[in-house]
Amino acid sequence: MSITLPGPTLGVVGGGQLGRMLGEAAAPLGVDLVVLDPTPDCPAAPVAADQIVGDFDDADAIGELAARVDALTFEIELADPAVLAAASEEHGVPVHPDPGTLETIQDKLVQKEALADAGIPVPEFVAVATAEGLERVVEEFGGVMLKAREGGYDGRGNVPVETPDEAADALDAVGGAAMAEEFLDFEREVAVMGLKGADGETRTYPVTETIHREEILRESVSPVRADDAVVAEAESIARDVLAVLDGRGVYGIELFETKEGEVLVNEIAPRPHNSGHWTIEGARTSQFENHIRAVLGWPLGPTDLVAPAVTANVLGDVDERESATLRNVEEVFAAPDADLHWYGKDDVYPLRKMGHLTVTEQGAEGSAADETDRDALLSRARDLRDGLTFRDA
Template identity: 90%
Template sequence: MSITLPGPTLGVVGGGQLGRMLAEAASPLGVDLVVLDPTPDCPAATVAADQIVADFDDADAIGDLASRVDALTFEIELADPDVLAAASEAHGVPVHPDPETLETIQDKLVQKEALADAGIPVPEFVAVATPEGLERVVEEFGGVMLKAREGGYDGRGNVPVETPDAAAAALDEVGGAAMAEEFLDFEREIAVMGLKGADGETRTYPVTETVHREEILRESVAPARADDAVVAEAESVARDVLDVLDGRGVFGIELFETRDGDVLVNEIAPRPHNSGHWTIEGARTSQFENHVRAVLGWPLGPTDLVAPAVTANVLGDVDETEPATLRNVETVLGAPDADLHWYGKADVYPLRKMGHLTVTDAQSDPGAVSVDERDALLDRARELRDGLTFEA
């Protein structure tokens, strides 16, 4: 392959914070982005070359997008795989990851069945569609995590059900057809950002520890505070997952480490993921740059850790929706070990992801960083993040 600059134009369905960071990563490569998003002046609009304002399943608009670009991708699971495939065929532009992969991942039950059929370790799960069926499953499992089969991501559409008498309300909350998954007594949640390039090449980023509260990712610690055997197993499982998925790009593979040291797959995102934001400062090539490279069929960049890193999400700390003004920013800007990323969202509401900050330890040996040093980085990131507020 002969690559020249200026480079091609990449079309992205979705223009949220992931689209924004894709555009930021693409620009130094000479690649322009055109994003499609229903929100006028979406977060990606200020850094992308252009925005098409349309719904994620608008066939005419996605056809227009395909006619203007050299390749297509998506940064949100709400993209319509059939529409993407049709636009790709009609305009002769590739779309990655493969729309069939997106279709599989969009339905959490189908996703889990595909993984289980491939021999990949997953928690016990079962399809449920009625309150009576869910009651029986809750009794059998001693409580479950109920997940909407479609439309849920980043913790949305998940409802814990601990007793049979909570079944009807929980099923109504997720909207009917769902998947019930056993509650796990896990040691920690971890993640691997997997990467598929041209000619079947695969790479993985270092295993990351993810810290959730109220089903929302709060912090990511890289490398994970897990022992070597768990890290090796997580990397092996992640590569097995990549073998199941078709198409090029970055895949966020969320995992559980059980109390017994086993590694089970939780969910997969066919796109860059919040748990990989640390790669912007902490890896040789960020997940966003590598997604652009992969989708275009360009050589992949190294995924090596260059510095231990902790990312802390900046979430809305207000009681109701209001115009977004983040205060005390100088505390992060004045920190020599921290980098701030603002997502450009006009309004803030409770627990909305508005940005993140990453603290790195450039003085530590990435291959020999102690758990204590990672604990200190996590404390530092939390301290800086908790000093920020949207409240007047």
């Protein structure tokens, strides 16, 4: 393939922080972004060539986007796969990942069924639609994680149900039709950013440890603090998952490592993912650059670790929604081993993702990093992140 610069224009459905970081990665490649998002002046707008204001399922707006670009992708699962497919066909522009893959992943029950049918290890799960049915499942499993089949993300739409008498309220909380999944006594949660390029090429980034609280990702540690057998199994399963999915791009593959050392797939995101933000500083090619390369059919960049890295999310620490002003930033800027990423959101509210910082091991080869190094990195990232606040002292 012949590549010349300036490069093509890429259309992105969604203009949140992922769209913003896609735009930051696109500019050095000579690629312009046009984003579509319902929020005027969305976070991606300052780094995009243009924004179309429209809903993620607005056929006219997505058609306008397709008419202006050379390829389409999305950074949010709320994009409508049927509308994307129709716009792609009408305007003759490719869309990646494949809308059919997006449709499968949007419904968590359908997603799990597709994985199980492919022989990929997953936790036990069952569809539930009534409180009575959920009560029976809770009794059988001894407690479950109830997940809304559609629309949930960042822990939203997930409700732990420990006893049968919690069933009715839990089902109401997730909005009805749901999937119940067995509680796992897991050792840790891990993630693999998988990559599919042209001609069936696949790559994976090093396995990452993800640390959640209240169902929201707080920190990621790369490489994972796990033994070699678990790492090998997670990488192997991630490649099996990629084989099930159609379309080029980055896929965030979330997994559990159980107390027995078994590795099971939790969920998949058909896009760059919070678990892979560390790749901006910690990998040879970031997940965002590689997503752009893959979607455009360009050669993929190397996914090697260049330094152990810990990412800590900067979340809203306020009591109610207010204008966003992040304070104590000078402490992070003064740190020679830290990089701060601000998502450009005007308002902050409790636990909203507002940015992240990444601390990298200085002067250390990734392969030589031991667990103590990563423990220290994690502690340092937390200290720097916890010094930031949106509260007005």
